[in-house]
Amino acid sequence: MESVSYLTGFNNEHETEALPGALPVGQFNPQKVAYGLYAEQFSSTAFTAPRAHNRRTWLYRIRPSAVQGDYQSFQQASQLVRTGPITEQAPVPNMLRWSPLPMPSDPTDFVDGLVTLAANGDAATQTGLGVHCYLANQSMSERFFYNADGELLVVPQTGALRLHTECGILDIDAGDIAVIPRGMKFRVVLHGPEARGYLCENYGACFELPERGPVGANGYANDRDFQYPVAAYEDREGAFELICKYGGNFFRAAIGHSPLDVVAWTGNSAPYKYDLARFNVINTVSFDHPDPSIFTVLTSPSDTAGVANCDFVIFPPRWMVADNTFRPPWYHRNIMSEFMGLIKGVYDAKEKGFEPGGASLHNCMSPHGPEAEVFEKASNATLAPQRYENTLAFMFESRYAFTPTRFAMTTSARQQDYVACWNSLKKHFRP
Structure with a gap:
């Protein structure tokens, strides 16, 4: 595929045009737009949100978004997608872990391959988030999708994706992330035969830098390392379908043209990507180690300062140099709830059973920490500067406890013996 160019800078007021002069100068909504385009404002915050948090983009497109068919209920979309609050399954305090979900054997695109593992909060009140896996072996060509319930954070685990959005094209692979604003239309093209990854559906405030x-x-994460697409429009006509997730349900509308027909845009509500290798890790150079909040890439704040609706946290390659310190994560119980995934390598607190493509859930006040073998190994290790290589784990941390779906609790991918990883911890007490 052809290479793609990007604009840089987090939440900047970008402007880009695929045809010279398509962007109006000095105003947003002239009486007539160049090339016979339509002006349309896309807002992902309230009009009166404070300037520092206000997100909106002006789109200059071939047809306005209102040109489409009527929505009909669409049951054929993924049958395993759920939206918070989850009521089919009671919340549980158990520590949970899953092996990677298997790739589908039937032709399955990004939308049909969505599976929900857990959710919290309530999409209707714009609090909390849903956690999904995507499993795909087919690209989207005649089908387009948008999510009215939340902003989407895409975390690939294997298989590169090309995201064709209203604002342009983003290429992402394992080690990258992409964020698609609530309501932004897109389609997903696979670079290879199949792809798997994680999806955070953020019902709350837009992600921002901590x-x-x-x-x-x-x-x-530095502002300059976030990349936004340049304008790249599709002028295609045909029998297409537009899939919408709204209020926890899927809907379908016929549409006679590609809705990715934006020729130019200007604003700060647009999809973006970030290479996690650019994250500048901060850590101790003396003893002990700080809280995992030092690894926060993006945060969705709640109405309580310092208590996030969702923090996106990573555990990337890094040096560990702390003196006289138990270096893996300590045993802990949190007011916050933690959903973890592994993109590659080995996570230092769980050397067995936590596999790339797998996941774990440690809810509010559920105890967790290193498995028995890791504890013994780390307690007796000779401490020297150590480089953690070829590893990348992440966490969706939330103030709201997650409720797993019925699928998550009953799938064969759930490791029923997960809690046993702590059972062989020995008593070392010597009064």
């Missing part, structure tokens, strides 16, 4: 506090002006 504050750095005493760290200062640099570090963590």
Whole structure:
């Protein structure tokens, strides 16, 4: 496929045009737009949101979005997608873990291959998030999708994707992430024969960069490393379908043209990508280690300062140098709930059973930490500077406890003996 260019800078007011002069100068909504285009504003925050948090983009398109068929209920879309609040299954305090879900054998695109493992909050009140896996072996060509319930954070685990969006094209692979605003239309093209990954459906406030506090002006994820697509429009006519997720249900509308027909756009509500290898890890150079919040890439804030609707946290390659310190994550119980996934390699607290493509869930106040073998190994290791290589895990951390779906609790991928990884921890007490 052809290479793609990008604009840089997180949440910047970008402007881009695929045809010269397509963007109006000095105003957003002239009486007549160049090339016979239509002006349309796309808002993913309220009109009166404070300027620092306000997100909107002006789209200059071949046809306005209102040109489409009527929506009808669409039951053929993924039967395993659920939306918070989940009522089919009671919340559980159990520590849960899953092996990677198997790839489908039938032709399955990104939409049909969505499977929900857990959710919290309530999409209708714009709180919480849903956690899904996607499993695909077929590209989307005549089908387009948008999600009215939440912003989408795409975390590929295997198989590269090309995201064709209203604002342009994003290429992502394992080690990248992409964020698609609530309501943004797109289609997913596979670069290879199949793809698998994770999807955070954020019902709450838009993801933003966390504050750095005493760290200062640099570090963590830097604004300049976020990439936005340049305008790239599709002028296609035919018998297409537009799939919408709205209120936890799927709907379908016939549409006679590609809705990705935006010739130019300007604003700050647009899809973006980020290479996780660019994250500047901050850690201790003395003893112990700080809380895992030091690995936060993006945060969706809640109405309580410092308590996130969702933090997206990564555990990337890094040096560990702490003196006289038990270096894996300590045993802990949190007010926050943690859903983890593994993109590649081995996670330092779970050397067995936590596989790339798998997942774990440790809910509010459920105890967790290193398995028995890891504890013994780390407690007796000779401490020297150590490089953690070829590893990349992540966490969706939320103030709201997750409820797993019925599928998540009954699938053969659930590791029923997960809790046994702590059973062989020995008593070392010597009064």
